[in-house]
Every structure is written in C-alpha cells, then in structure tokens.
Amino acid sequence: MAGTMSFLQTLQGRRGDRVPIWLMRQAGRYLPEYRELRTRHSFLEMVRTPELAAEATLQPTRRFGFDAAIIFSDIMTPLEALGIEIEFAPGPIIRRPLRVRPDIERLELRDDPAPYVGEALRLARAQLPEEIGLIGFCGAPLTLAAYLVEGGGSKDFEHFRRLLRADPDAMHVLLNRLTELSVAYVRMQAGSGAQAIMLFDSWAGLHDAATYAEFGVPYNRRIMEAAGDAGAARIAFALGASHVLDALAEIPCDAVGVDWRTDLAQARRILPGRALQGNLDPAVLFADRATIEREARRVLDAASEVPHVFNLGHGIWPQTPIEAVSGLVRFVHSYTR
C-alpha cells in the first residue's frame, strides 16, 4: 500500500512517491480537543498521567492523518530523576538554578527517568495504526544545561554562557550527568514502543562552532549511539544552527531536522546520506492558502533529491488556524516528485 510506513522508511533512507508529514508540537495548544483536555488537567498532570499523555499524542493523528505521532511530553520532564524541580509557565522555570560547581557535583541519578513516559508510549503504540510512526524524544544536554543554569528561558542566557566560559570543567560535569540521564531515558523510550528518537537541541544556536563542537557534539553523539543500539531511528534537530551544520554532521543520526532559516541545499551538501526533516516557517500557516501552498512547494522541491520528512522549521504556534494545518497535510500528501 502506497504510503504505508512512509515515515520510518524515509528515515531509513528510502524515498517513496509520497512525502510523509508531521509537525513539531502537533500535540498541543492550537488543537481544540487538546485545549478541552487542558480545561480539566494541568500540563504536568497530563505529562505524568499515561492515559492523558497518550490521548494528547494521538489527537493530532486522528484529526489530520499525520504519518507520525510524537509522545506528549517536554524535554525537561526526565530531569526530576536528578532531583531537580521544574515548573511550567508555560516555559520551564527552575527556582533553584545551578550556578555554582557544588550544586552541579551534587546531582545524581536517583530514579529511573520518567517511567510514566514509557507507559504513555506503550498505550499510544497500542492504539496507533501500524503505519503511523511513534516518536520519543529528549533534550540535548547543552540545551538542558542552558535552562538549568539560567533558571528558565532567556534572550542571551548570560548566566549559562558565563559559567561555560568561567568554569568549563564544571560545565562538562553537568553535561556528563545530563548525558547519563538521557542515555537511560532514550533506551527506556525505545524499549517502550518509540520507533524513532528525536534529539532537540533548541539552544544549539547560542554557540559558535568551536564551542558547540566541544560542549555539544560529544554528548549528543553518546545519546544518539544509545538510541541506535536500542534499535530506534534517530533524528537530530538543532535550532538556529546554520552555522554549526559541520558539527552536526559529526552526530550519528538517520535524519537531521532543519529549522525554517536553514538553506536546504546547503544542508544537503553538508549532511550527505541523511534524510532531512523540515522546514516550513510556522508563520506561513497564517497566510492565505495560495501562499501556504507556494511556500510548502518550495520546501518540497528543495528537498526532492533527498529522503524528506515534511515538517515545520519550529513548533507549530498556538494561534495557528486548524484549516491551514489540514490544508497543508492534504497538499503535502498530494505532492509527487
């Protein structure tokens, strides 16, 4: 059957007639049935209750016919296993940020990371049609460290970048702890039904290439190797990372997720042999239908020579019109190379 398993086949390097599509943050606030769930449950309650997380995971595939589902969670979720308390408002807030070395050296893996995510994956996999892929994910250590040191999101992440420069050894201690956690976490997810693991390096773009090569790449490599050993396909996504594509090429993975600013032709040159995932600007979904289709076609054409999973170049925005999403899915599925 045309299209069956097109998502995983594409990650495996096979180019079919039909381009598979899913959208980052497809389980979330732009979706009326998700907002309805949220009237009764907090974000953290949903993440930690397997039945609710599985339901949020499945909602967008039911409505739109996406080719993959991504588990409803957050990159900060497994950090509780290190004894770190995190709130969401909606971005992560860490009331006791890690600013000095003793706080970092005190971290240790106390529990299995987020076992409820494993249960949610099992529930989702059992309900998903076989031909739809299921994606687990984790945050890149350097991105998790950015939040943990800064205490939350930030424009310039001054505390974090200052610590990295003033005490690089402490930063490596932190990155090692986060990597050990993440390796355990992706193994658990792969063993619980996640057929692909996506690594989100949302703040890779803060760093120059030499810094990213030292503090980002080695840790990302260990996580992706663990995911591969556990039998999962692997997607590496880095935001604002046009200037570190050479370093990204050093991370073992099947596909690279590219943000809306990354030139697909350049990504093809620097990342030979990888599938590409992306990269429509999420803002385009607020334009008229003709503009959406023109911009989607530009992405499809630019990636037509490589295995390509269509996606946005960043998470879908909460205000996005539902009909723009359904129109995009129809358009991508009707596109033939």
Next chain:
Amino acid sequence: MAGTMSFLQTLQGRRGDRVPIWLMRQAGRYLPEYRELRTRHSFLEMVRTPELAAEATLQPTRRFGFDAAIIFSDIMTPLEALGIEIEFAPGPIIRRPLRVRPDIERLELRDDPAPYVGEALRLARAQLPEEIGLIGFCGAPLTLAAYLVEGGGSKDFEHFRRLLRADPDAMHVLLNRLTELSVAYVRMQAGSGAQAIMLFDSWAGLHDAATYAEFGVPYNRRIMEAAGDAGAARIAFALGASHVLDALAEIPCDAVGVDWRTDLAQARRILPGRALQGNLDPAVLFADRATIEREARRVLDAASEVPHVFNLGHGIWPQTPIEAVSGLVRFVHSYTR
C-alpha cells in the same frame, strides 16, 4: 603617529599595524561611572539630555582608551517622531503595538527625529580627541518593525512574523515609513559630527534568506546609501545572521559587524572588500586572563588578512568585570600582525 585615526582608516580599507578596538554597548551598565549617573537620571532622561548623553558617550573612551566612541542612545529613540510612545524596562515596551494595517497607515513623520541626539553628537565630538572616531547609529527597519508589531522583545516574535506572512503589503508600508524616518535620522547624525553610521539589524536572524532579501535588504540599502551620501563611513551589523551573509553582501557599507557565532573565514569569503568588525563572545570576558587572551588572539588571527576593527560579537554584558575590559584593550593594542 601610529594609531592615529586607526578606526576610520580601517573602515576605509587601510590595514595599519595596530588593530583599533571599541565594544558594542561600551557606554552602559557595566561601567561604575555610568551606574553612578543612572542613580540620578532615568535612561530616557539621559538619552534626551545632550549633556548627559555626551558624558555617557565619552566615559568609556576616557577609562579604556578605545579607538571609537558610539553615541549613547537606543535604536528606538527616533520612533517618537512617528508618534509612537516607547518605554524602557530596560528593553523597549510599546503599549500600543501595531497589529493591524490602519494603525500602520496612520503613521507619519511629525517631527525631526531626535534632534537631541544631534546636539549630543556635537558636544561629544567637541570633547573627543581628534584621533578617536565618533559613531552614530540607527536600527534596521525590519528590526524596528519587529518591536513595534510585537510590542517589545520576544522569543519568537509571533505577532510580527504572522503579520509579515498574512499581510506582506502592510509590512512593506511599515518598512517604508521606518526607512524614511531612518534616512532623515542618519543624515542628521552625519551632519552633527558622526563620522561613521552603524546600522543595527538585531533581529535579522529571525528570517530565512529569501524573506530577509525581500523585507530587510532593500530598506537597509536605502539607509546606508543616505549615510554614504552624507559622507559617513558605514557599518552594517546583523545578529544571528550567518545564514543571510549573501544577502548582507547586497547592502552598501564599508564594514560588516559579525556576531560571535559567525565564522570570520566565511565572512571574508562572502564579503570581499569589506572591513570586518567583531567578534569575541561577550561571555569570554568572564573567563581568566589567559583564556581571554587566547580567544582574542583567535579572533585577531582569523581577521588578520582583512581590515579589522576589534569588537565583541554582541553588546558587552552588565556584569562584565572592568579589569577584563582594560586587559582586553591592552592586549588588542599590543597585537601585531
């Protein structure tokens, strides 16, 4: 005398023995004598009082021996002349953001933009030693538009990027108004003693290259042409812009300011015939002296084949140790190619 006018000569394409240095945001919060002034005057009061603005402009050159002074102001300052009210906290806040076309079409240039900046430039120029360059500046229209539509700073500038996609014609109307204002503003500054004009495109990095070529480049070009016609040297700075260097090459200017993430070798290739200004990571100033000197040398060596003005790759951070700055200036001035 060695070093005389080295800043302006470098912008004119001459490579001397000595690399000139100044730092973005060198007039500001990391400086004790500036903080002392701020105990008695608000930020806006200082910007609008020529004697105070001139004093803040001169403070860092007195203390550190920088080769250029940049007028103490903000890129949002001239927007008052369009009837827009702006507060600072410390980033700009626009209580009535421009979200719909009628609000944009209503904008008109009511007054001369920020005449107090011209007076501050005259006062500063009169007190500055002849060999120290004086820099005026303005914000790029696309960056000013980002703040005006969004209402202030933002992680993703969703309102702004949404308007750009949903109503590109309205965005062009806004960019044209902002360009007319900026052209008048840089002419006034060049006529008031600014020997160089720097264009700050702080949010260039939000856009993919095609979008930046349409909405950024043509407006920046008009402003830089006006600055050149008025006899000023021209520096174009765009943040997070590694992926739009080809588009930046289309903007007439003498030097390109590059942020800490931009590879200098790549910038040299894409921007032949331009001086480069930058690009030490401001976070490096929190490291020990040996690390600062190693990283500064890396920048100096990478730019040694082109006319180079040493600078940070972004504004200096408020917590930066004073002695790190003085050490950096000494090191750069002692460097010989």
